[in-house]
Amino acid sequence: MKKRFALFLALVLVLTMVGCAGGNNQGTDEPAEDPSAKSEGVMTYEEYVAADLDTEVVVETYVQAKQSWWEDQATVYTQDGDGAYFLYNMACSEEDYEKLVPGTKIRVTGYKSQWAGEVEIIDATFEILEGSFIAEALDVTDLLGIDELEAHQNEFVTFKGMTVEPSVNPDGEEVAFLYNWDGSGEDGNDLYFNVSKDGKTYNFCVESYLCDNTTDVYNAVEALNIGDTVDLEGFLYWYEGVNPHITSVTVL
Amino acid sequence: MMRRKEKLSKALALVLALICGLMTLTGCHGSQGMEEFVVPEEFDTSRDYEITFWAKNDTNKTQTRIYEQAIADFQNLYPNITVNLRLYTDYSRIYNDVITNISTNTTPNVCITYPDHIATYLTGTNSVVALDQLFDDETYGLGGSQVRFDSPSREEIVPQFLEECSFGGHYYALPYMRSTEACYVNKTYVEKLGYQLPETLTWDFVWEVSEAALKKNDDGTFALNGQNVMIPFIYKSTDNMMIQMLKQKGADYSDEAGDIRIFNDTTKELLYTVAEHGRTGAFSTFKISSYPANFLNAGQCIFAVDSTAGATWMGTDAPLSDISADKFVEFETAVMTVPQFDPGHPQMISQGPSVCVFNKADSQEVLASWLFTQYLLSSDVQIAYAQTEGYVPVTSRAQESPEYTDYLSRIGQDNQMYYDVKIRVSQLLLNHMEDTFVTPVFNGSASLRDAAGQMIENVTKSVRRKETVDEAYVEKLYNDMNALYHLDQGGKAAGTAASAADLGPLPLTSRLLLGVLGGAWILILAYVAWDAAKKKGDKTGK
Secondary structure, three states: OHHHHHHHHHHHHHHHHHHHHOOOOOOOOOOOOOOOOOOOOOEOHHHHHHOOOOOEEEEEEEEEEEEEEEOOEEEEEEEOOOOEEEEEEEEOOHHHHHHOOOOEEEEEEEEEEEEOOEEEEEEEEEEEEEEEOOOOOEEOHHHOOOHHHHHHOOOEEEEEEEEEEOEEOOOOOEEOOEEOOOOOOOOOOOEEEEEEEOOEEEEEEEOOOOOOOOOHHHHHHHOOOOOOEEEEEEEOOEOOOEOOEEEEEEEO | OOOOOHHHHHHHHHHHHHHHHHHHHHHHHOOOOOOOOOOOOOOOOOOOEEEEEEEEOOOOHHHHHHHHHHHHHHHHHOOOEEEEEEEEOOHHHHHHHHHHHHOOOOOOOEEEEOHHHHHHHOOOOOOEOOOHHHHHOOOOOOOOOOOOOOOOOHHHEOHHHHHOOEEOOEEOOEEOEEEOEEEEEEHHHHHHOOOOOOOOOEHHHHHHHHHHOOOEOOOOOEOOOOOOOOOOEEEOOHHHHHHHHHHHHOOOOEOOOOOEOOOOHHHHHHHHHHHHHHHHOOEEEOOOOOOHHHHHHOOOOOEEEEEHHHHHHOOOOOOOOOOOHHHOOOOOEEEEEOOEOOOOOOOEEOEOOEEEEEOOOOHHHHHHHHHHHHHOOOHHHHHHHHOOOOOEEOEHHHHOOHHHHHHHHOOOOOOOOOOHHHHHHHHHHHHOHHHEEOOOOOOOHHHHHHHHHHHHHHHHHHHHOOOOOOHHHHHHHHHHHHHHOOOOEOOEOOOOHHHHOOOOOOOHHHHHHHHHHHHHHHHHHHHHHHHHHHHHHHHHOO
């Protein structure tokens, strides 16, 4: 009996250790991958930031979420150990798109570009590499309203303890969210809602291509009430200023 | 806010290409065809009718309310007709849904659309009603004796706008609203650079001022605005840019038969000019940089070309904006025609929604649809809708009405209904109605338009990336456009870019079905031959 109990405890210990180690490395028993490490000829994130717009860039990064695929073009949120890269309309077959699950490591060659303030890589191609990394959400609540926030563009981030503020629909009524930015849309369109922190209000978005009306976050935002306190997660997209694409809402 | 949603239109393009292909196939045996519509002698008011109206609004609730009011007023006049409104915010979605429904004979009755789209709808036999007979019907036609509202006569529809709805020898639509493009100019900056705006904007002037605006301070900021960003000239719709340049030059684009003529030397010279100014940063496009209005209002652009139907986004006091209030700068906004090569003979594109009637088995239902379509041209509807943006009414009756004249006269009284930039662009179009033009409509004309714009986009992107744009580049570009948009198939555009997708071999089930059909025909023919031989044998006693 004692032997069996000791064996049981040892097994639990081993499984626990395996479980901890597997957090960001997909359960392999290899050493944890350094998501900042780059192959030869590949830019570091710092070099990518320093690169001029409209120049060719080569980066290694990890898929965090997929927004859309059509006509052999994919739009993907990616991140490495130092920063994020938004890949807009990257050349991608439907077959390859299926392989771009969160964590997948890819090498991307494209052009650094900027559209309405959003820095992104366009006209890109990619190849899938060995490796995996899922970024943890960075708490940027305290960076809201200050310039430093822009340095985290496209990263997976979290906002804590935000208060849902009213939006005004086309009938002049105060509501917790709008379909489309001006309330002209309907179920299935992007959702826009206001949240505040320390007296300042920000406009956030549930991008319907990223999270459609069947997702938890879409339904959670539709169920919000003015005055709710919420924690939010999402990607720090930029459109003429901060415009996070929210992927998770928790009402506190 | 107006964010790009390119994926949807591309998705729709492929769906459309596939559906168009299927429609062409089904058209071969005519199973989905309709009988040609004949105007009934009398509208049967003893019956109730339910018709559907698919409409488009510019994400503008006021426009929605105008449609709803129009329906309510029409139903008061015709209590036996119920109009069900379905709203879209995107023309391409209407296009997609119509095409899907043509194949199942479930089209709407009345639909807001573009003539280019109708050319595709006509792939279905008699799916869209040719309106010629209805126009002229003395009882129920335009200004007809039994129409229960003040219907405009045919002569009261602005001739240029009406002609845009005629192709293939018939009228397939009525114009609903018209707009054009305008150049929204930061006049303050032009004068700060030492220039005076000419009466009519020319391409040479725009390029010269744009280059002058690129001068920088020692700290790298632009001398003109003290900011890090300055894109002096931004064009929203580069397809219109190319089309208007070619028209103004008297150069070829396409003809009524659908022959593609855009790949010529004038186009090449225009692309070289675009390259020259794209390279310096004096010129960019919506697809490359973002909405012209955002840059204009932030003092980062001097010449912003966009639709007159987007006027409420333009200027220091614009009622609609994507940028925060702290980014706005104060400047005087001049509203001008798009740049011209020959300012003595300005030419500009005519655009805006039209409305068509779909055919149904019940001609009384079609007549009910036609009556509602006419109602959309009544002055109340025309004036109310035109006031929502920089549109103009399509009838002279509405344009000359005291209500509309009063609206125009109140320019600048507030920054909403009477926003001065909005009314000025309407006046611009009213003053230039005879200077507007449209491109030929044919099945595939939408693809040619896409190619026209894409060439400017490609060239601009290339020079920003320090690539060389020369003879070889343009030759390759022409070939690429031909291939991508299927423009080289017998001189006719074949469909959307997405139609370039190779549909691949037929699936096994289709091949089996075709095999069974072929086998059945062989058996039928064999039976007929055997039966004939048998009868012949019977007759001859063999």
